[in-house]
Structures are given as structure tokens and as C-alpha cells.
Amino acid sequence: xxxxxxxxxxxxxxxxxxxxxxxxxxxxxxxxxxxxxxxxxxxxxxxxxxxxxxxxxxxxxxxxxxxxxxxxxxxxxxxxxxxxxxxxxxxxxxxxxxxxxxxxxxxxxxxxxxxxxxxxxxxx
Numbered sequence: 001x002x003x004x005x006x007x008x009x010x011x012x013x014x015x016x017x018x019x020x021x022x023x024x025x026x027x028x029x030x031x032x033x034x035x036x037x038x039x040x041x042x043x044x045x046x047x048x049x050x051x052x053x054x055x056x057x058x059x060x061x062x063x064x065x066x067x068x069x070x071x072x073x074x075x076x077x078x079x080x081x082x083x084x085x086x087x088x089x090x091x092x093x094x095x096x097x098x099x100x101x102x103x104x105x106x107x108x109x110x111x112x113x114x115x116x117x118x119x120x121x122x123x124x
Contacts, residue, residue, distance in 0.1 A: 002026030002101040002113060009093060009118030016122075017083045022095030022115055024076040027102035030110075034071055034078040034098075038091035038120075048093065049080060062088070087124045092117040 008020040024031060035050030049069035050058045057069055068081040078095060095115035102108055 001104055002028060002099065004095045004097055004113050004115035006093070006095050006115040006118040009120045011121045011123065012085060014085060014087055014122055014124050016085050017081070018085065018120060020080040020082070020093055020095075020118060020120075022078045022080075022097075024097055024099065024113070028076060028099055029102075029108060030100040031073070031076060032098040032100075032110075035096045036069065036078070036080045037094045037096055038089075039094070039117075040088075040091040043091075045094070050096075051078065082120075085120075085122045087122045089120060090122050091120060093120050 004024050006022045033052050036048040037045050038048050039045040047060050051069045051071050066084045071078045094117045097113050100110040
């Protein structure tokens with residue numbers, strides 16, 4: 001079963017830092033784009049940061065200069081280093097990856113996968 005497992009969320013004070021990790025597991029043939037999204041209560045899910053297989057990055061305007069996305073292709077893992085955190089960063093953070101993998105029926109295919117989400121809470 002292919003899955004994305006996030007870790008690293010928690011509660012920190014404003015101005016602090018957190019590092020999120022997301023590891024892909026299962027029978028995976030290729031991972032293309034990977035990224036982080038977040039969803040705050042009552043708001044739509046929004047892009048935080050994304051990274052291509054070649055290392056090109058893209059950030060949401062609200063996190064530019066504070067967050068850094070990176071990936072370790074050997075470990076099928078993507079990271080999000082979050083610095084200078086603000087209360088408005090509070091949300092559930094979801095990992096996303098476009099992967100070619102073996103699905104539960106044993107059929108290879110390419111689609112987007114999502115992690116279960118990890119809570120990030122920033123206190124003022």
C-alpha cells in the first residue's frame with residue numbers, strides 16, 4: 001500500500017521553528033512533484049511550498065523567505081523547514097506527491113497522493 005506519512009508538527013510560540021517531514025512508502029517507481037499544503041479552520045486548502053524532481057521550488061506568498069522546502073530522493077522524503085512562525089501559520093499541514101506506484105490492485109499508475117495531515121499550532 002503506497003502512503004505518505006508526515007511527522008514533525010506540534011505547538012510552538014510565535015517566532016519559533018518547526019521542521020516537517022513526509023516519507024513515501026510502498027512500491028514506488030517514480031516521484032515527480034512533492035509539496036506541502038495547509039488548511040486552517042474555515043479556510044480552503046492552500047499551497048505552502050512545492051518542489052519538482054529537479055529541485056525547482058515554488059512558495060506561497062505568505063511563507064516566502066520564512067519556509068524552505070527540500071527533498072531527499074534517496075529516502076523518498078520531503079521536508080519543510082518553517083522559521084519565524086506566526087499565529088496565522090496555524091493549520092493542518094498535508095504532504096502531497098505525484099507518484100507512479102503500484103496501487104492496491106497491483107496495477108501501476110500515476111496520480112497524486114496525500115498524507116493524513118499533521119497539526120501545526122503557533123501561539124502568540
